[in-house]
Amino acid sequence: MNPNAADDLARLSGPVLSFRENHSAERLLCALQELWRAPDLQSIARIAARAARELTGADGASFVLRDGELCHYVQEDAISSLWQGRRFPMSSCLSGWVMQHRSPAVVDDIALDPRIPSEVYRPTFVRSMAMVPVHARAPLGAIGCYWGSARVATAHEVALLQALADGTAVAMENIVLRECVEKAQARMSELDAATRDLAERCGALADSQRQNDALNELLAHDLRSPAAGILLTARVRLRDQDLPERERRRWSRVLCSAELIQRTAMNLLDTSSRRLGTLVPRLEEIDLTALLEEVAEILEPFAASRGQRIELRPGAPRSCRLRADGGLLRRVLQNLVDNALRHGPALGAVYVEARRLDAPWVEVVVRDEGPGIPVHLRDHIFDRYARLDGQDAGLSSVGRGLGLTFCKLAVEAHGGRIEVRDNEGGGSCFCVLLPA
Ligand SMILES: Nc1ncnc2c1ncn2[C@@H]1O[C@H](COP(=O)(O)OP(=O)(O)OP(=O)(O)O)[C@@H](O)[C@H]1O
Ligand SMILES: [Mg+2]
Structure with missing residues (x-):
């Protein structure tokens, strides 16, 4: 250890010093109050340098900031100019030494102390000095006092200087904290503005959603009756055994289109957000196998137009009965078989199978030979308006x-569930599970 440093410590390791002179205590208190109110680092430097000089009665004082591995002489208050604005390496000046050792230094004669770079001090009035570290979690800087004559700074003077330096460290930390708080407040205001903006957008979106729903419902109401009229006419025409083949094909196309219009209108109505949760099934005893045959018959003309066939798979019990809303269930199956036909290849087949599982469940499975539904999109396709990307061609x-x-909505209103399963032969596999 530097012999001078040992001397410094020896001089300071006495009992805690009491303030003998009242006015230094008062001056210190004033300086601390000023420091803690200081708005910025520059003010802190100015207050600290002036107070250090006044507290010790020195001929000059300086406030030094750590700048990486350099000591920056930021501010001075002295009888003649010293080193204000200059930077020195920490290893070659006393301010660097006190920062590194976290300890005050007292130099009674600068000519005899090896820590002093004499060429820097020679042009100045300084002959003796005391320096204390400004230290928080890490060294922040130093405060030095200088005299034009060789003298030993008293323990009392060093204690006052160190108290001033400790208060300065608190003031510097306050500035950093204040900056953090200001930044956080600015960020909070930005977040508040963003939240308000988002709320406005949500409101606008909800308005347009309500308008959209109202329009959809209006459209659905307007479409339903004419579609029902066309369906009726087409069915009557198709019942005519003597209808020429060409006419039959035309009426079949009319039937398909009217059926699609009617189904779309009903879907629009039942999925409107105003109606969500209001679907109440009217339960009755129904024959599921007969219902499947009915669905196959309705969609048969559409399948035939693409050379496809709908196969009600053997294995289904001839009579599978359950309590359900026949109208809703028919539309569920129409939608699933219609999807299967649209996404399946021309000339291919769609398989529909109903099975009674362990009581009390009944399962209806609709399989096709199309591209299938990627696993990660299987939940998403049940969302309103969901369409899979890259499937915008053709039908x-x-x-x-x-x-x-x-x-x-319809299956869940029955207390059942609908899911997409893996189809071993490729293609999609939609499964409806209903309580029997
Ligand atoms: N069997 C299937 N094979 C492949 N993709 C399917 C199948 N069924 C549905 N999809 C995909 O899921 C999407 C949603 O189907 P959904 O039946 O809800 O709507 P849609 O058929 O496009 O229109 P619509 O409201 O007329 O039924 C479809 O657009 C399609 O991309
Ligand atoms: Mg569909």
Whole structure:
């Protein structure tokens, strides 16, 4: 250890010093109050340098800031100029030494102390000095006092200087904290503004959603009756055994289109957000196998137009009965088989199977030979208006993305569930589970 440092410590390791002179205590208190109110680092430097000089009666004082590995002489208050604005390496000046050792230094004659770079001090009035570290969690800087004559700074003077330096460290930390608080407040205001903006947008979105729903419902009401009229006419015409083949094909196309219009209108109505949760099934005893045959018959003309076939798979019990809303269940199956036909290849097949599972469940499975539903999109396709990307070609592009939303609502209103399963042969596999 530097012999001078040992001397410094020896001089300071006495009992805690009491303030003998009242006015130094008062001056220190004033300086501390000023420091803690200081708005910025520059003010702190000015207050600390002036107070250090006044407290010790020195001929000059300086406030030094640590700048990486350099000591920056930021501010001085002295009888003649010293080193204000200059930077020195920490290893070659006394302010660096006190910062590194976290300890005050007292130099009674600068010519004899090896820590002093004499060439820097020679042009100045300084002959003796005391320096204390400004230290918080890390060294922040130092405060030095200088005299024009060789003298030993008293323990009392060093204690006053160190108290001033400790108060300065608190003031510097306050500035950092204040900056953090100001930044946080600015960020909070930004967040508040963003939240208000978001709320406004949500409100506007909800308004437009309500308008959209109202329009959809109006459209659905307006479409339903004419579609029902066309369906009736087409069915009557198709019952005519003597209808020429060409006419039959035309009326079949009319039937398909009217059926699609009617189903879309009903889906629009039942999936409107004003009606969510209001779907109440009217339960009756129904024959599921007969219902499947009915669905196959309704969609048969559409399948035939693409050379497809709908196969009601053997294995289904000839009579599978359950309590359900026949109208809702028919529309669920129509939507699923319609999807299967649209996404399946021309000339392919769609398989529909109903099974009674362990009581009390009944399962209806609709399988196709199309591209299938990627695993990560299997939940998403039940969302309103959901359409899978890259499927915008041909027949698949006419949908509105409401069919499966309706299916889910209707099945869940029965206390059942609908899910997409892996189809071993490729293609999609939609499964409806209903309480029997
Ligand atoms: N069997 C299927 N094979 C492949 N993709 C399917 C199948 N069924 C549904 N999808 C995908 O899920 C999306 C949503 O189906 P959904 O039935 O809800 O709407 P849509 O058929 O597009 O329109 P619509 O409201 O007329 O039914 C479809 O657009 C399609 O991308
Ligand atoms: Mg559909």
